[in-house]
Amino acid sequence: MYNIEKLKYYLQNVLEISSPTGYTQDLTDYIMEELHILDVPCKTTNKGGLIITLNGEDTSSERTISAHIDTLGAMVKEIKLTGTIAITPVGGYMMNSIEGENCTIATLDGKNYSGTIQTIKPSVHIYDDARDLKRTAENMEVIIDEKVSTKEDVEKLGINIGDFICFDPRTHFTESGFIKSRHLDDKASVAIILYTIKYLTENNITLPYTTNFYLSNYEEVGHGAAAAIPVNTKEFLSIDMGAPGTGQNSSEFSVCICAKDSSGPYDYSFRKNLIDICKNNDISYKIDTYPHYGSDASAALRAGYDIKTALIGTGVFASHGYERTHIDGMTATLDLLIKYCQSN
Template identity: 70%
Template structure:
């Protein structure tokens, strides 16, 4: 099938441009709703703020739900240091060295924004020498240096910054001529763009689906409870998240990745077979893999007690939870599998 790559990139660029660390996703959800309004897509908003789009199919009793999550890694102000820097506490699981030297934005509860840089407490080898090199990259040894003329806790408090304010990492998004996408938060904004494009494709092409299909845009996946509530008639739940290429892994940045097992255990075998067969029948480049340190919204739904068959697929994202990379081939392969799954009996 032919897909509009520019529209996919348009969605992804817009989604990546809106900061949404877990717990602070209202702005990006507003954007998602605006796009859905333009598509005349039917959706509801859950009490926790997730968005659920529903496209009716022939069978309304046996429903399918696909999920992707807008919430990302980030941090929160833990305290204000006497020197006028900010102590931080992580949101989500990442290596602290992956954010060292990163530019960031602090968004206060009153809606003010301030910029800064995340550094260690010993950022200069000219001053600290080997102590700077050997300092453990832990939250306790990191701080945000504000782009403000402040030198005390009182100076910072006068700006309106307080404990609990969100710290959003700059994404440094790059789309290269060779098809690579380099940015933070491809986990899972790439898949949100994929589902948004899928909804657009199904509606604009008047595709009749065999089963009513829901698209669950989750906002608390990074902290484990994004999909604890799902549409009640769901029988099959496919989390569209990411594959994780790396050392000794089978995943690829150029394929759709199908997860057989992660830290929550194996995914449903029948559903995995179906997705594998669809990939073969439609000449979709795919890889099957297992991930030892991974969970998904499908995992959350099962833990919440839902009696569903689950699967996990997504584009291959290199250096996950750091400065990530994928390729348009992987994004397109994932769209192809998602659409073929939606249309399949």
């Protein structure tokens, strides 16, 4: 029914393009090019997000569906006298989750330099307390892959305070259907939305309501969809992720429907409608709550929008670390989204 290879194609491409919060233009350009291929127009918000509108029969009660293109990352906080770089995080993650990771430093003049994130005491052969060192931002640094040993050496490369540090995604598709990568939050959802737009337009599907797809670019820092939501929006569906783990009901093999997160309960009737769509179409789903979680829908509600909200997404294991999901969960999320777009 769906072209899963095309879905994976979109996912591979968006994962390869670095887009930490505040540095998303390259990914925006790619998405706009894919929309151009589909002959689907879009507009850019002042903050740099994208809104794609598919007209429906009812234009007075619109639906808006969001995913966020921004990811976790870091910035240069300080260039140290030794020629290493101190970091300040962009988004919330555990410091131990980036230890030993390769990264790219993107300078203002367009140069890129590779490096590795290490602790300030990276070798057990040298430091007695290497294992016990607290993994905090202050104890992490980037070792640049250039012949530098002083602050001046680094500055001569054009690296400066505020330059973005992009984590390598390390994307891997397994034969058993698993997808392992950084930034599946929320690029799995971006790929799903791209495929949904392709499917709806190429099959000339008439939608009951005008439907907007909002690709926000500041979700990881809390204000992604806090502005620019189309004025006639009555339902706002955030496509993000489920969070499997101890005590949770979420699964990498299903679409996860969030009943409540740190911002409170999502709309009861909206959630029930999504569950009914899953039941009526044999879509594998899980209902869950997330105590340490917020979404574009949360930001929209805090901004004062009078909308009904819901949150769904494929289950993503080890969120905000080196993440994993399964193509079954992505397909279930895709199926629910496409069926929702066509529902009355």
